[in-house]
Amino acid sequence: MPQERKIKLGLILHGVGRTWDDWRHPDRDVRASTSLSFYRTQAQLAERGRFDFLFVADSLSINEKSSPHYLYRFEPLTILSALAAVTEHIGLVGTLSVSYTEPFNVARQFASLDHISGGRAGWNVVTSWLSDTAANFGKAAHPAHHERYRIAAEHLSVVQGLWDSWEDDALVGDKQGGVFVDAAKLHRLDHVGPYFQVRGPLNIGRSPQGQPVIFQAGASEDGKDFAARHAEVVFCGPQNLEEAQTYYRDLKARAERLGRPDGAPFILPGAAPIVGRTDEEAEAYYQELSELTSIDTGLGFLARAFNDHDFRQYDLDGPFPDVARIGQDSNQSASQRILERVRAGNLTVRQIARELSTPRGDFVGSPEKVADALQRWFENEGADGFVIFEALPGQLERFVDLVVPVLQQRGLLRVEYEHDTFRENLGLPFLSNRYVAENKHAG
Amino acid sequence: MPQERKIKLGLILHGVGRTWDDWRHPDRDVRASTSLSFYRTQAQLAERGRFDFLFVADSLSINEKSSPHYLYRFEPLTILSALAAVTEHIGLVGTLSVSYTEPFNVARQFASLDHISGGRAGWNVVTSWLSDTAANFGKAAHPAHHERYRIAAEHLSVVQGLWDSWEDDALVGDKQGGVFVDAAKLHRLDHVGPYFQVRGPLNIGRSPQGQPVIFQAGASEDGKDFAARHAEVVFCGPQNLEEAQTYYRDLKARAERLGRPDGAPFILPGAAPIVGRTDEEAEAYYQELSELTSIDTGLGFLARAFNDHDFRQYDLDGPFPDVARIGQDSNQSASQRILERVRAGNLTVRQIARELSTPRGDFVGSPEKVADALQRWFENEGADGFVIFEALPGQLERFVDLVVPVLQQRGLLRVEYEHDTFRENLGLPFLSNRYVAENKHAG
Structure with a gap:
């Protein structure tokens, strides 16, 4: 009997x-x-809620305008290593850039x-x-978008190759015979590619998972192709179920064309x-949240996505300007998502700014109402699960105590x-060590 | 009243x-x-013994002949981050190379x-x-010894600059006024040097220590100069008190010439x-240890220090060969230490090989005898403290339970x-943020 499909849950640990x-x-x-202590409390709450993983986002450059x-x-x-020592079951997913490592x-x-x-x-x-x-890493310029994904594919293949450089049973530890390691099961990678040359082997054995789980968050065309080809889990940011379905179907179709296993x-x-005990209580929480924000914040968010472009020069209540030309070298995935949302909702500058600064989302209400919405996305090709953000202090605890039991029931x-x-x-399937697989094939 | 001088203690966490x-x-x-669980147990033992720090060594390349x-x-x-979550007081010192980071x-x-x-x-x-x-990092060749220290000095200065890029009180967190950070207290480094160009600021605020503590382990001339100039704590590997004194006096003199503060x-x-309860018990432990090793191991150790040179070609019981010419591009500090030891003891190949494979050291005996030896080094310009290796399973616990109380008394x-x-x-003194110090100076 195949296992019933379950909602996968992650928690973003986003500090402030x-x-x-x-x-x-x-x-x-x-x-x-x-x-x-804040991170530990959140991690242990998520583990109490039987979440699959914790997720730590990242970036490598700030200035005084950064969020x-x-x-x-x-x-x-x-921080994930520290949390590993104080949790037992939950996955630990970290963001790390291929461009500067x-x-x-x-x-x-x-x-x-x-x-x-x-x-x-x-x-x-x-x-x-x-x-x-690039300026924090002694580089003249950040690689162009398309090239970054070529670098990423090669970087990932090297990392995965190094993860296999010890066969699972290479550490022999024969004290009597004096054999610590079976040298025949220790493999050099000898990778030589356009961006990386790496010999190996890695100086740590194959890890308990064999291969750590690969996440990706592709939004651009290149990003979606990369995710379809390489990711085991994809994190995305649709604003509503319709957007989620479009993304979901698109990405699954790309993966299927590439011969990825079913699903x-x-x-x-x-x-x-x-989440509130009632819809009204939840609504009051949302108001509490939205009152914290200002229009400046939304405009700042827009500017950041469009290469520091100043949107105050436009009529805030007029149609959204044609800014395609200025989005060239900035965050293509964020700017693209914004432009799609503007088109879909026919939004003014003020409206998109407000949405960006206080996202409401589809998940405001009583425990049953929130569970209904999650189930709707899950059962209608919108999601295989969710990466949960804590919208307000206390909300993670409410979600774990009030919504999780409903979903479990x-x-x-x-x-x-x-x-x-x-x-x-x-x-996910255990990934056999490539050298063992080769031997089996040969034998 | 000045605080009495105490022995500083670190513990090397060396796994197997x-x-x-x-x-x-x-x-x-x-x-x-x-x-x-092994690392946690060792860390918590060291903390029970009031050690100053845990120390994790490192290297970035292995082959089937590696130890x-x-x-x-x-x-x-x-691993240090994981241990941070399960300890409370002990320092956490990690080795990280400047050459490939x-x-x-x-x-x-x-x-x-x-x-x-x-x-x-x-x-x-x-x-x-x-x-x-170099082969693991896509480089054609490892930088030459002298150049590596120039790289190290610049790398360290950039890291220390980034650690200051937030003033201690830059994070304002004024909720009413909506001011998260005081932008005037957030500094770009704008470093442009021969090896690194780094803008900054760092995306994490100045840390509780202001500046993490700088360790170094210089044995070569370049290394000792680097340590004298930059290190707050130096880790070294003398074979006996005389060697320790020579190193100690040399390095303190270099530091004094550079105007470093007293001591x-x-x-x-x-x-x-x-450590045994008696000298005899300790001697039995040493025998237990030496019986684990073979002459092959010692010869392998020699080979590793001298660019994989094969010492089997010499008479093992004859005088040590003249191998100065082959030590060029290998581990200069290790090979130099070995050559000095050979000269000092007029040792054969077999003798140095045995010493290398089963170092006996000055600290074998009853708790009082070991405490005496540590005190002798400490009070006679041999040491300001020690980095303890666990020679045999159980020895750390014996040291903590038997020797530490004697030293405390x-x-x-x-x-x-x-x-x-x-x-x-x-x-060690708190190091004020450089930008605050500058302002004070200007004001």
Whole structure:
């Protein structure tokens, strides 16, 4: 009997907040983004709610205009390693850029996290979209968008190759015979490509998961192709079910054309539930949130997505300007999503600014209402699960205490963790070591 | 009244062992090098013994001839972050190479570790001495020894600059006024040097220690100059008190000539105590250890230090050959140390090989005898403290339970941690943020 399909759940750990202004909530610790105790509490809450994973986003460049949750925060691999020591079951997914890292260091840190956590590491592969990131890494210019994905594919293939450089049973540990390692099961990668040359082997053995889980968040054409080809889990940001379905069907079709196994990759939209005991209570929470924000914030958000373009020069209540020409070198996935949303809703500058600064989403209401909405997305080709943002302090706890039990009763969420590793809990296949597979093939 | 001078103590976390063969001890877990529970137990033992810090060594290249403790182990920053979550007082010092890392990433990971641990991070700055490391990082050749230290100095200055890029009170968090950060207290570094160009600011605020503690382990001339100029703590590997004194006096003199404050840097030789309740019991433990090793191991150790040179071609019981010409591009500090030891003891190939494979050291005996030896080094310009290696399973516990109380009774070791941060517990000065210092100077 095939296992029933369950909603996959992740939690974004975003410290001071998700939007530009929610750090201003009276209950928010303004130092949350570097507070181990805050992160630990959130992680343990998510584990109590039987979430599949924690997710730590990242970026590599700030300036005085950056959003509070970008400006000041933990580095992903370090905080995830700390959380590995104080959690038991939940996956630990970190964002790391391929544009400014060495594959050898990336492979090692994720393999090390996988060993520390007993098989719970995941890598969210990003190419870094902020054009001024190059200046922090001694580069004249950030690579162009298309090239970044070619770099990403090669970087990922090297990392995955290094993860296999020890066969699963290469560490022999024969004390009597004095054989620590079986040298025949230790493989050099000897990769030589246009962007990377890496010999190997990695100086840490194959990790409990065999291969940590690969996440991606492709929104552009290149990004979606990359995700369809390489990702096991995709994180996306649709504004409503219709957008989610369009993205979901598009990506699954791309993956199918590439011969990916049935249903791969899992697609998880972001969701920021606002849960009250009643719809009215939830509505009051949403008002509380929206009152924290100003129009400036929304305009700042627009500017950031369009290469610091100043939208005050337009009539805020007039039609959205034609800004295609200025979006060239900036965050293509964000700007594209905004333009699509503007077109779909025929929005003015003010309307899109407000939406951007206080996203409402589809998940505001009583526990049953929120569960209904999640189920609707899940059962109608909108989602295989969700990456949950805590919209307001206290909302994660409300979600875990009020919504999770409803979903569990409906048979849509696990009641207990079933397996030891993140990969197994997600229902993803174990990936055999490539050298073992080769030998089997030859033998 | 000035605080009495105390012995500083660190613990090397080396997983399966210190020598090539001690993983073969019956009580050693052959997977210790990737066992969180082993590392946690050792860390908590060291904290019970009021050690100043844990130390994680590193290297970036292996082959089938590498020593077991090099082959397969945790990456330093990840395991130290995990240990930060399960310890409270002890410093967390990680080795990271300047040759194959980006200063921005290094600054961030150590700042993040410092936040996670509440001010307990330290960076052991190394230049990577294995010449084949370059092949894992797409480089044609490893930089020459002298150039590596020029790179190191610039890399370190960039990292320390980034650590200051937020003034201590830059995070305002004024919820009413909507001011998250005081932009005037956020500084770009705008570093442009021969090896690195880094703009900044760092995307994490100044950490609890202000600046994580800088470790170094210089043995060559370049290395000692670097340590004298930049290190706050120096880790070294003398074979006996005389060698320790020579190194100690040399390095302190270099530092004094450079105008470093009185007594800087702290100098901590490695020590592998073998403690028994009696001298006889300790001697039996040493025999147990030496029986694990073979002459092959010692010859392998020699080969590794001298560019894979095969010493079997010589008469093992004859005088040590003239190998100065082959040590060019290999581990200069290790080979130099070996040559000095050979000259000092007029040793044969077999004798130095045996010493290398089963170092005996000065610290084998009853608790009082070991305490006497440590005190002798400490009070006679041999050491400001020690970095302890666990020679055999169980020895760390014996050291903590038997030797630490003796040293505490003699007033040579702390009884309780005095401060919150590693830097303060070491008695090192708080380093003011450079931008604040500048302003004060101008004002």
